[in-house]
Amino acid sequence: MSNNPLVSICIPCYNAALYINKTIESIIKQTYPNIEIIIVDDGSTDNSVLLILKQIETSHISINLIKQENKGQCYAANVAFKSAKGEYIKFLDADDLINETHIELQVLALEKTKNCIAAGQVKRFYNNNIENSLEEKLANWANLTPIDWLLIDNGKGLGMMQCAMFLIPRSILDKTGLWNEALSLINDFEFFPRVLLAADEILFTEEAKVYYRSGTLNSLSNILSVKALKSAFEALRLTTAKILAIEDSERSRQVLGNYWSLWAYHFYPKTQDLFEEANNQIITLTGKKFKPNHSGFSQTIAFILGWKLTKRLKDFQIKQ
Structure with a gap:
């Protein structure tokens, strides 16, 4: 590639000693020549920092380590971005791996156009065995408008939003703002729809x-x-409002209703008020009250006892 804009890889790290070496190595092996790594150690209590320092000593690319008190993944990701100098930004979890041509292919795609975001393929693996990674072809494996990318597979919910799959122009992040530091759980569900919808194409x-x-x-x-x-x-509330403001349709309501149904189940009974509000969202979106999907033995018990008592019994059993 004749033009090699700097790519900044931002890694929040908390107690990732088991994985951080492999993650950094997968970046160092990239075929793309102009990369910097910014790692924010978010108050780790293991030996993550020592392992990162050893990588810095031997690496041929720039690795900037920032240490801070534990303030959460969103805060750490924002600190990393504010220290980044690259034209393109990738947020990477401290236990993710990317293949050797990953950055080169995504930069090549983005350099051909403007105001777009590159989305790669995600392959899950279990028990630290990358050789058994799983590939599931998704409906949004194509060049799509952001709203179509998010909603096209409407039977399963929003499109996959694993943070390392995206390469994002800094200019888009400058418009959308960064990670919402008030959020801790499914913060990516709020961040990525907001960022993706600012692009012209995925x-x-x-x-x-x-x-x-x-x-x-x-x-x-x-x-x-x-x-x-x-x-x-x-996160659900913010993203629901964002998507409906762009497309209020049967498919968007079905997708969002699916997510509210998933979380309504988890809200009950620990946060009864959130469960009731989630149920109201489901009714507004789909016209139907929340009804969980049970299978196997749980389905039989729920038929006899009702889903609420079944859920309480399952929760009690797990606590034992």
């Missing part, structure tokens, strides 16, 4: 791959605090 770069560690949570409603659940509610 450019799909299929061979720019992100390898995303994934696992199974037994029950979000028992793991998450009330504060976290309030964050999820606010």
